Amino acid sequence: MRSNRKRESLRFGNVxxxxxxxxxxxxxxxxxxxxxxxxxxxxxxxxxRETTLSATEKRNTMLAAQLAQLKSPVYLEARCQQANLxxxxxxxxxxxxxxxxxxxxxxxxxxxxxPAAAQKTVKPARPATKVVxxx
Amino acid sequence: MIKLTHRHRALMxxxxxxxxxxxxxxxxxxxQIFRHAALSRxxxxxxxxxxHRQGRRGEIRDCNGNMLANSQSVRIIAADPSITTSNAPxxxxxxxxxxxxxxxxLTTRLTGSGKYVRLKLKVDEDTVTQIKALKIKGLVFEDxxxxxxxxxxxxxxxxxxxxxxxxxxQGIEAGLDKYLTGVAGYEVIERDRKGREIRANRDEEIxxxxxxxxxxxxxxxxxHIAEVELEKAMEEFHPQAGVIIVxxxxxxxxxxxxxxxxxDPNNPGGFSADARRNRCVSDVAEPGSTFKIVVCxxxxxxxxxxxxxxxxxxxxxxxxxxxxxxxxxxxxxLSVEEILFHSSNIGAAKIGVTKLGxxxxxxxxxxxxxxxxxxxxxxxxxxxxxxxxxxxxxxxISRIPMGHEIAATPLQMMMAMNAIxxxxxxxxxxxxKSVVDENNTTVAKFQSQEVRQPITLRASILxxxxxxxxxxxxxxxxxxxxxxxxxxxxxxxxxxIENGQYVKKYYSSFIGYLPAADPEISILVSLDNPVGGxxxxxxxxxxVFRGVAEKVTQYLAIPPQFADPDEKKVAKL
Numbered sequence: 001m002r003s004n005r006k007r008e009s010l011r012f013g014n015v016x017x018x019x020x021x022x023x024x025x026x027x028x029x030x031x032x033x034x035x036x037x038x039x040x041x042x043x044x045x046x047x048x049r050e051t052t053l054s055a056t057e058k059r060n061t062m063l064a065a066q067l068a069q070l071k072s073p074v075y076l077e078a079r080c081q082q083a084n085l086x087x088x089x090x091x092x093x094x095x096x097x098x099x100x101x102x103x104x105x106x107x108x109x110x111x112x113x114x115p116a117a118a119q120k121t122v123k124p125a126r127p128a129t130k131v132v133x134x135x
Numbered sequence: 136m137i138k139l140t141h142r143h144r145a146l147m148x149x150x151x152x153x154x155x156x157x158x159x160x161x162x163x164x165x166x167q168i169f170r171h172a173a174l175s176r177x178x179x180x181x182x183x184x185x186x187h188r189q190g191r192r193g194e195i196r197d198c199n200g201n202m203l204a205n206s207q208s209v210r211i212i213a214a215d216p217s218i219t220t221s222n223a224p225x226x227x228x229x230x231x232x233x234x235x236x237x238x239x240x241l242t243t244r245l246t247g248s249g250k251y252v253r254l255k256l257k258v259d260e261d262t263v264t265q266i267k268a269l270k271i272k273g274l275v276f277e278d279x280x281x282x283x284x285x286x287x288x289x290x291x292x293x294x295x296x297x298x299x300x301x302x303x304x305q306g307i308e309a310g311l312d313k314y315l316t317g318v319a320g321y322e323v324i325e326r327d328r329k330g331r332e333i334r335a336n337r338d339e340e341i342x343x344x345x346x347x348x349x350x351x352x353x354x355x356x357x358x359h360i361a362e363v364e365l366e367k368a369m370e371e372f373h374p375q376a377g378v379i380i381v382x383x384x385x386x387x388x389x390x391x392x393x394x395x396x397x398x399d400p401n402n403p404g405g406f407s408a409d410a411r412r413n414r415c416v417s418d419v420a421e422p423g424s425t426f427k428i429v430v431c432x433x434x435x436x437x438x439x440x441x442x443x444x445x446x447x448x449x450x451x452x453x454x455x456x457x458x459x460x461x462x463x464x465x466x467x468x469l470s471v472e473e474i475l476f477h478s479s480n481i482g483a484a485k486i487g488v489t490k491l492g493x494x495x496x497x498x499x500x501x502x503x504x505x506x507x508x509x510x511x512x513x514x515x516x517x518x519x520x521x522x523x524x525x526x527x528x529x530x531x532i533s534r535i536p537m538g539h540e541i542a543a544t545p546l547q548m549m550m551a552m553n554a555i556x557x558x559x560x561x562x563x564x565x566x567x568k569s570v571v572d573e574n575n576t577t578v579a580k581f582q583s584q585e586v587r588q589p590i591t592l593r594a595s596i597l598x599x600x601x602x603x604x605x606x607x608x609x610x611x612x613x614x615x616x617x618x619x620x621x622x623x624x625x626x627x628x629x630x631x632i633e634n635g636q637y638v639k640k641y642y643s644s645f646i647g648y649l650p651a652a653d654p655e656i657s658i659l660v661s662l663d664n665p666v667g668g669x670x671x672x673x674x675x676x677x678x679v680f681r682g683v684a685e686k687v688t689q690y691l692a693i694p695p696q697f698a699d700p701d702e703k704k705v706a707k708l
Contacts, residue, residue, distance in 0.1 A: 039335045040333070040335050042335065043333065043334030043335030043336075043337075044334060046334050047332060047334040050334075055260065057208075058207070058208040058260050059260065061191075061205060061206070061207050061208065062207050062208075062259070062260065064202060064205065065202065065205050065207060065283050065285050066285075067202075068201060068202035068203075068205070068285035068286070069285035069286070071201060072201075072285060072286045072289065072355065072359075073289075073355060073356050073359035074286060074287070074289060074359060077359075089686065089689050089690070090689070091689075095692075097692075097694060
């Protein structure tokens with residue numbers, strides 16, 4: 001009986017199997033805990049970012065309102081008067097209006113341009129006359 | 136004595152353990168099965184919390200995207216007196232400078248047996264950060280939205296304001312409340328023993344949706360021009376009230392709408408209801424001579440008269456139906472064109488009586504939209520008074536052509552003049568351009584819309600020919616002339632009615648458009664009871680019209696039709 005026990009206790013395979021099983025269970029346990037911990041840490045990170053985002057958005061709306069106030073004609077006029085810059089809207093005589101290309105531009109400027117354009121369009125005919133001359 | 140063998144002892148241990156485990160199992164079954172629902176509810180209530188988050192109210196912007204109203208996040212600072220009572224004076228000393236409150240009142244609030252007391256509303260985020268740094272126990276910070284209007288009173292009657300629950304009360308805030316209001320969301324969260332949220336255990340989360348942004352057709356620069364000119368007129372003529380409307384005749388878009396007295400929407404409670412009323416849409420008055428455009432355009436449209444047809448204006452006094460009708464100046468025989476630019480009451484009445492007739496005049500009154508709401512997206516609009524034909528008395532046909540016995544809002548008059556300016560099309564006034572979301576994607580578009588065509592293009596051109604002479608030296612409003620531009624318009628001076636009687640108080644108005652041949656803008660100026668001598672529309676409202684028109688044409692870069700001779704001289708020098 002005793003010799004049998006001795007023989008069994010010496011079986012390395014069984015010990016190894018037990019050890020591996022224990023280690024695997026431990027690893028799974030530690031892994032689970034580690035993962036849970038990571039999830040909570042990530043949750044905390046998300047929460048911090050959410051708080052920062054919310055604060056930034058709030059600040060953004062506040063700054064947008066400030067910007068609107070600073071851009072308002074009422075404020076700008078008051079600032080101009082305070083600074084005594086002498087700024088005023090330009091008068092009609094101080095304004096030069098440039099026509100954009102279009103029917104109105106064509107009607108006004110195209111007749112003057114046409115003769116030159118016409119000369120240029122004649123040029124491509126020259127090679128033909130040259131060819132005739134070479135014969 | 137029974138000698139216990141190891142078997143007996145083992146049996147006793149096993150029995151004991153079995154009983155213990157059975158008891159535990161019974162307890163578990165009781166807790167987990169029979170009392171499961173109640174206990175899980177109790178556990179959840181200890182651990183979980185539902186947090187409701189309100190969506191931010193949308194912005195109101197002008198046609199160029201400039202912000203006219205927005206909602207800012209602010210905080211409510213509250214305290215738990217059960218925690219703060221023991222140290223109330225010290226906490227009050229720390230908080231007083233930040234909350235701008237006196238220490239004594241703060242100490243009173245911080246002391247008591249309650250669990251919640253509000254210390255201050257509408258505290259900005261920066262102040263909250265400073266207070267949090269003090270690390271005072273027992274303080275609670277709650278979120279709140281604050282509606283702000285960065286331009287103060289600018290366009291206040293158009294924008295309106297909100298109540299304490301962030302619900303629109305007046306103006307666009309009320310009219311487009313359904314678009315501006317955000318949708319609330321909620322989160323089911325778990326807290327740890329320190330009260331911090333365990334983010335990883337958040338169960339449900341439905342985020343709030345911010346309200347849509349409303350883009351108006353109003354231009355804040357033109358609005359400012361209108362407000363400044365109206366303010367100047369208020370200082371010069373001291374009227375009880377005044378309005379200016381600037382619009383685009385071809386589309387019916389409102390570029391500016393200003394009323395006096397006015398108010399600051401940041402503090403609407405500090406102003407009377409009278410100051411908060413948008414007189415452009417909610418006040419009616421007899422339009423006076425500006426209404427002559429209806430009878431004259433109607434008669435021209437039906438081909439009953441031409442501009443050259445002549446009427447005897449009876450040298451200033453004409454008896455009709457037993458009553459004498461007067462002109463402000465005595466005129467002899469005038470053509471239809473002269474009747475318009477001299478603004479002869481007798482002439483207009485004779486066109487109505489002898490040519491157009493009551494039935495057709497009434498048809499034109501309805502066709503121009505009088506007696507109906509224009510349908511602008513502003514609450515509080517009234518339809519005016521246009522009595523049905525059956526209720527007209529024998530005098531009505533002579534009085535209505537000169538703008539008596541009828542009442543219209545300034546906006547209705549503006550739209551009628553726009554119909555003449557744009558070739559005969561009565562447009563629905565548009566004040567909202569579009570509704571967009573936070574990414575500027577259009578949610579709803581408000582396009583200009585023709586209501587009907589009361590007169591033909593030909594009749595509108597004939598009217599413009601006559602109305603151009605109103606702002607000429609021979610017309611009733613030479614002061615409305617704008618250098619370099621061809622102005623068409625009509626003056627109005629209507630006596631006010633008090634207690635059913637005409638009194639020596641006047642509504643002075645001028646409605647005009649320019650350039651007359653191809654109108655870009657139309658402007659209405661109306662002053663209620665100007666004092667200090669001048670009261671004729673041409674002398675009171677005319678110069679205000681010119682002031683607005685000069686600046687608006689410059690701002691919109693509307694090219695002039697002819698060079699200004701005075702400016703040329705300066706240029707030559």
